[in-house]
Amino acid sequence: MPLAPRSEVLHSYLNSVSCASRRFCFAVGSSTDETGATYTALAEMWNGDYWSVLSGPSASWLSGVSCVDRSFCMVSGDGIMERFNGSSWTATSIPSFDAPFGVGSPAVSCVRASFGVATAYTRG
Numbered sequence: 001m002p003l004a005p006r007s008e009v010l011h012s013y014l015n016s017v018s019c020a021s022r023r024f025c026f027a028v029g030s031s032t033d034e035t036g037a038t039y040t041a042l043a044e045m046w047n048g049d050y051w052s053v054l055s056g057p058s059a060s061w062l063s064g065v066s067c068v069d070r071s072f073c074m075v076s077g078d079g080i081m082e083r084f085n086g087s088s089w090t091a092t093s094i095p096s097f098d099a100p101f102g103v104g105s106p107a108v109s110c111v112r113a114s115f116g117v118a119t120a121y122t123r124g
Helices: none
Strands: 013-022 024-032 039-046 050-054 064-069 072-077 080-084 089-091 103-112 117-121
Touching: 013 039, 024 064, 064 089, 072 103, 072 117
Parallel strands: 013 064, 064 103
Antiparallel strands: 013 024, 024 039, 039 050, 064 072, 072 080, 080 089, 103 117
């Protein structure tokens, strides 16, 4: 499965993938601009034939994804948790942590739209 070409980026990194079927997968990570200094979230969707790059949430990186079907994917990373419904993103509240250096590498897993679990670690 070749990735979608992105000529405006220097490097793309995929950190997690979730497939709800052989014709629907969702992958997340980050990409850098031409200078390699600015990271932005990267989300790609597989339709069974090719990958499409999506407009992602406003985050620097994404580290986890879990899809129940093509209308329910939860994405985590960079202090965010967002739901993708197949066409748009919705921010989801996450617990705040008393961590002097922030929260890192969140992961998410959902078995259905009404039940999912997220984890993270604190630094500091």
